[in-house]
Amino acid sequence: MSSEQERIRNFSIIAHVDHGKSTLADQFIRLCGALSEREMANQVLDSMDIERERGITIKAQSVRLQYRADDGQDYTFHLIDTPGHVDFSYEVSRSLAACEGALLVVDASQGVEAQSVANCYTALEHDLEIIPVLNKIDLPAAEPDRVRREIEEIVGLPAANAILASAKDGRGIREILEQVVQDIPAPRGDPAAPLQALIIDSWFDNYLGTVVLVRVMNGSLRPGQKIRTMAGGKEYLVEKTGVFTPKPVHVSALDTGTVGFVIAGIRSIEGARVGDTLTDASRPAPAPLPGFREVQAQVFTGLYPIDSADYERFREALQKLRLNDAALQFEPETSQALGFGFRCGFLGLLHMEIIQERLEREYQLDLLSTAPTVVYEIETTDGEILHLSNPAELPPTNRIREIREPLIRSNILVPEKYLGPVITLCEERRGRQVNLQFTGGQVMVSYELPLNEVVLDFFDRLKSVSRGYASMDYEFSRFQAGPLVKMDILINGEKLDALSWIVHRDFAERRGRELASRLKDLIPRQMFEVAIQAAIGAKIIARETVKAMRKDVLAKCYGGDITRKRKLLEKQKEGKKRMKQVGRVEIPQEAFLAILQTEKRN
């Protein structure tokens, strides 16, 4: 191993949201900054022009830092960012696969959270050296002893020597970096072997095209080299190689063990998927690095512009978002009730929320969404296997042999006193307990749950029954056949396809009644009577009626002052923004999400 390679340390920070990952990373950058600017000057080939510099979003906070350790030697650190959120476990696993070590950062005033535990297990699977750090030690509420015990009992990691740190006042920062030098091994890998570089992240930049962040495992990468993506089978010419310091800086090569970015005329991130291996096209490696897989959307929803004139703008917005998000899926969908829209697929519920919010905020789109559904596996009587994400597309009952629903394996961490309500919630949602482990003050309880029951309002309910203390992590487990039926909602006798719903037979009647009654509260009175029915096949299981409106709402303003009247009209218009005309009936957005709320009254 070259002496340079021996002095490389690649690591990530595993932390729950708000436990201080960004603040800690800033401290590292500050502490290493002075030295790195001097040292980096030699390596800078041509600093990118300002325009480009601005264009290149450092989406990944993955930085190269130069650190002079107590032993007098200079070390190169690559701090690799991991997406901190439950739906992106695959991306997390690829980032961790690029490291030899990780800092487990736990807020000493809070304690261990499920997401961090899951990421720690992933790190241990990759044989990473884990350094526990208790952050926010400056807070009076810090309880280092309790949190140490939690790390030992829940994660199974010795924590007696966990570093006490404060990313706020700078305590423990140098100690962490010294431990990184001592405990985390240098990257192995053969500089003379054919190139193998793991794609950790890729994003689209308006000026540069696709920027690919890689960890070079063997061989090296340099401009002029012809490369190939081993799973994708595409070839490109490397134009630039560089690192983030955190400024993007060009380097003449990315050698074995290093992390940096590659620009190679790749048109879209589809051409360089996270987890794929880059190799040298003229001297390819015999095999790709392990672990690549195509990510599958798990949760789907129909999104419809309130104003049908926005349809093209909506399509363009989805296309733009997809440039940076290979996991986002969409295809045109038409609903009898809602018109033209898209059925969109997401990795999970949080991913879905993020995208919806971006569409509305960044693209000023007013969208109506249907309740999220999962992907069902249908075996037809002809033995055909279908995967359906839209309940409205279910074949007729006599053509279905079996409906299978996706199950997830979830791990929930909760303080002991809230365990009872959490178990009740999981049981209500058809969960099957697979593990229960008591630790210091928290309990780790694992359930196999139908994803269908989780997309309803599980996270909200979990937070509410545990007063916000429970945390949860989950992954897809398998498909399982069950007595599932399709329930339809009829409004004045017309089927509202956007509200079709696949439910467990045992729950169907109760949920049908609840949904009809909720819809009754949500659908405003019209000039005529509105009948709401829930049906399974031809059988009506529930009926509610919205009575006809008696008076014009404006009537009470007659004779009143004009501003009051205008205000009322504006308010109505505002309310109308999220309304959709279905047949003769005006239906508000909330009605399409009513499925999500039927459980609230349990």
Ligand SMILES: Nc1nc2c(ncn2[C@@H]2O[C@H](COP(=O)(O)OP(=O)(O)OP(=O)(O)O)[C@@H](O)[C@H]2O)c(=O)[nH]1
């Ligand atoms: N008192 C105290 N506050 C801290 C410390 N470290 C971070 N914080 C604060 O905790 C909050 C969260 O810190 P971040 O660094 O943004 O946490 P994060 O884990 O990166 O959060 P995300 O970016 O949301 O994932 C901020 O308000 C910080 O100022 C610390 O050592 N002591």
